[in-house]
Amino acid sequence: MKLYSLSVHHKGATKANLLKTAHDLSSFSFFQRSSIQEFMTFTSALIVERTSQGSRASVKEQEYLCHVYVRNDNLSAVVIADTEYPQRVCFTLLDKVLEEFSRQVDSIDWPSGSPETINYKALDIHLAKYQNPREADAMTKVQAELDETKIILHNTMESLLERGEKLDDLVSKSEVLGTQSKAFYKTARKQNSCCEVM
Incomplete structure (x- = not known):
């Protein structure tokens, strides 16, 4: 650029x-x-x-x-x-x-x-x-940092799931997620339970 x-x-x-x-x-x-x-x-x-x-x-x-x-x-x-x-x-x-x-x-x-x-x-x-648009423009900098965070989170989740940890356990143990995020996850999980394949 x-x-x-x-x-x-x-x-x-x-x-x-x-x-x-x-x-x-x-x-x-x-x-x-x-x-x-x-x-x-x-x-x-x-x-x-x-x-x-x-x-x-x-x-x-x-x-x-x-x-x-x-x-x-x-x-x-x-x-x-x-x-x-x-x-x-x-x-x-x-x-x-x-x-x-x-x-x-x-x-x-x-x-x-x-x-x-x-x-x-x-x-x-x-x-x-x-x-360097990333350094000069605050919005571009934030977007780049979000993209990097998303990649890191995705990779972390994949490695944890590969080790056999369940998503429910990961969410409940998480120190990063706030109370509202955990409640949202539980509500979404409950509403989507009818769609899960056993």
Whole structure:
């Protein structure tokens, strides 16, 4: 999973005005970087121009996914990622960047600003932080931890059952399960007893 580019634009009546941009092109050879950066900057502006006000979109361009958010005030952001990077995390990043940018940079500067004149230094920090969506995004981190816990529990249950322990005994002995969980298990067991094969 990789993020390559993060940029902030102002969507004008006919074209998008680039306000700030950050790139991580370390995975490309030195000789390719300038042309890839140029391609990503051009693509980001084009996507902003073609996206309607107040909407979000994801556009596949070659082997990249470009995620764009154009707010109702025409402040816009684009992140270019590989196809494996989670879409939800990209839009979380775009929301965060636009909210922060709008607090730090006066809206009067958006239509005419440029990367040289706009004083906003956090894009590089956000691009670096979000390279690992699991660490940057709390929801992704929780989901990954839940998935790991589920695998561990499943493997533990299988090994205990292989040793001949009964599920009823395991539930009643469990220190992890709360009283409500044990009561739920017993109720479900009772209701499903008519379906059991003896």
